[in-house]
Amino acid sequence: MHTEALVQSILVPLFLILLTTVEDTLLQSVSQVGGVCKFSSESSLRRCRTPDGKICSGRGKCDCGVCICEATDPGKFYGPRCDCHDWVCSTYDGTTCNDRGYCDCGMCECDEGWFGDACQFQEECNLPSKKSKALCKNPEGVVCSNRGTCHCGSCMCNNKDNRGLVTGRFCECDDSECLDEDTGEVCGGHGQCYCGNCYCASGWHGDKCEFQCDISPWESKRRCKARDGKICSNRGTCVCGECNCHDLDPSGEWGDIHGDTCECDERTCHQTYDRYTDGYCTGHGQCNCGTCDCKEGWAGKKCEHPLSCSLSLESSMKKCQGTSNWPCFGRGQCQCGQCACYPPGDSRVTGKNCECDDRQCENISGDICGGYGYCSCGRCICEDGWFGKLCQFPRSCDLSKVQSKKLCETSDGVMCSGKGSCHCGQCICRPQDWWVSGEYCECDDRECDKHDGLICTGNGLCNCGNCECWDGWMGNACEIWVGAEY
Numbered sequence: 001m002h003t004e005a006l007v008q009s010i011l012v013p014l015f016l017i018l019l020t021t022v023e024d025t026l027l028q029s030v031s032q033v034g035g036v037c038k039f040s041s042e043s044s045l046r047r048c049r050t051p052d053g054k055i056c057s058g059r060g061k062c063d064c065g066v067c068i069c070e071a072t073d074p075g076k077f078y079g080p081r082c083d084c085h086d087w088v089c090s091t092y093d094g095t096t097c098n099d100r101g102y103c104d105c106g107m108c109e110c111d112e113g114w115f116g117d118a119c120q121f122q123e124e125c126n127l128p129s130k131k132s133k134a135l136c137k138n139p140e141g142v143v144c145s146n147r148g149t150c151h152c153g154s155c156m157c158n159n160k161d162n163r164g165l166v167t168g169r170f171c172e173c174d175d176s177e178c179l180d181e182d183t184g185e186v187c188g189g190h191g192q193c194y195c196g197n198c199y200c201a202s203g204w205h206g207d208k209c210e211f212q213c214d215i216s217p218w219e220s221k222r223r224c225k226a227r228d229g230k231i232c233s234n235r236g237t238c239v240c241g242e243c244n245c246h247d248l249d250p251s252g253e254w255g256d257i258h259g260d261t262c263e264c265d266e267r268t269c270h271q272t273y274d275r276y277t278d279g280y281c282t283g284h285g286q287c288n289c290g291t292c293d294c295k296e297g298w299a300g301k302k303c304e305h306p307l308s309c310s311l312s313l314e315s316s317m318k319k320c321q322g323t324s325n326w327p328c329f330g331r332g333q334c335q336c337g338q339c340a341c342y343p344p345g346d347s348r349v350t351g352k353n354c355e356c357d358d359r360q361c362e363n364i365s366g367d368i369c370g371g372y373g374y375c376s377c378g379r380c381i382c383e384d385g386w387f388g389k390l391c392q393f394p395r396s397c398d399l400s401k402v403q404s405k406k407l408c409e410t411s412d413g414v415m416c417s418g419k420g421s422c423h424c425g426q427c428i429c430r431p432q433d434w435w436v437s438g439e440y441c442e443c444d445d446r447e448c449d450k451h452d453g454l455i456c457t458g459n460g461l462c463n464c465g466n467c468e469c470w471d472g473w474m475g476n477a478c479e480i481w482v483g484a485e486y
Contacts, residue, residue, distance in 0.1 A: 125152030397424035
């Protein structure tokens with residue numbers, strides 16, 4: 001049965017594409033005699049016009065009553081009036097209809113035993129109600145984000161308008177944010193919406209993919225390429241040949257990242273990144289496109305070293321580094337071979353080289369070692385019966401192996417996303433892959449922003465690709481200090 005379904009999922013779309021091609025060819029041959037169109041211009045356009053008045057849905061050209069559809073990313077339009085595309089059949093993991101069916105003009109035709117817009121629901125369910133409900137809870141513990149119902153461990157999102165605008169594994173996404181205010185189309189009909197954000201087709205840009213470039217994508221990238229070959233120096237977004245630099249200033253004013261290709265990053269001139277004080281070059285120099293030009297009597301990458309110090313710059317930095325690659329472990333300021341840890345007065349950051357950071361023992365909720373241990377120089381010492389980086393795993397287990405495995409499986413049936421092992425219904429992600437995290441090891445913490453080479457600048461926790469900052473810090477990389485003055 002599975003083989004038959006697989007063959008069907010391959011042959012049927014091929015047959016539809018072939019049929020469409022044959023239909024277009026036949027219509028083209030009938031409409032033309034001797035290479036001359038026999039339709040009047042008005043009649044030709046009428047045949048290409050959609051019910052809402054658009055010619056070829058605005059995605060192609062009309063040639064003697066036949067639509068010639070444009071081939072664009074992220075998908076190709078097809079159909080008699082270029083009104084078909086398969087974007088909506090693509091799921092968040094990159095599959096089409098979750099590999100349980102085939103796509104027909106933007107609609108999933110599911111294999112036997114599956115249903116749903118993306119063939120995500122199984123008709124027969126063997127999961128107990130309690131376990132099914134547990135799989136449907138979002139990180140805050142709310143079933144389907146109160147925007148859907150739970151079916152066999154998967155959320156069926158409420159979409160009363162039949163437009164499918166409530167999406168996501170836990171119905172956490174609101175794709176109405178992708179609707180173009182003028183046309184009402186998702187991403188203006190020129191892109192795909194993922195969790196409220198538009199990903200535009202080639203040649204289109206804007207929050208709702210409403211603007212079109214007058215240059216080719218190749219030329220656009222060429223203009224945005226920095227000297228190191230990176231597009232906008234990896235610090236901005238290329239839009240029609242111009243770089244929109246990422247500005248981390250919460251006030252929205254001109255930021256520290258600038259230049260034609262965002263090549264200037266003046267955050268590197270801060271000893272501790274703090275927009276609200278004169279922290280450039282430690283107050284002893286001027287920042288020039290990310291490089292400190294020090295005043296007389298000062299030296300160092302950030303003009304932090306007084307030449308009056310009895311130690312050389314190299315000796316001072318070496319004394320401050322200890323066993324780290326960064327002076328003061330990236331948690332303090334090196335002053336003539338001695339570390340001043342920050343934030344000032346925070347007893348959790350201690351040590352000769354600020355090497356002890358007891359904030360590392362806290363989870364997102366602020367609990368220390370999960371309440372089952374104590375913190376020693378940034379590491380949890382767990383009580384008997386508990387283990388894990390934050391003492392979050394109990395050694396004893398009341399679940400059977402089958403029950404435990406069910407709780408560790410993702411919605412597509414993969415245990416711990418293939419990146420960890422299962423213990424008592426909880427995933428233990430591979431320790432050698434430090435960047436893998438999440439309830440099902442589905443997160444890549446390498447996606448968290450860095451500053452000075454440190455993830456979340458060492459001032460927060462990486463939570464599934466996003467920095468969760470500790471008190472007193474903010475910014476994409478927790479690099480902005482907004483607490484008390486030093």
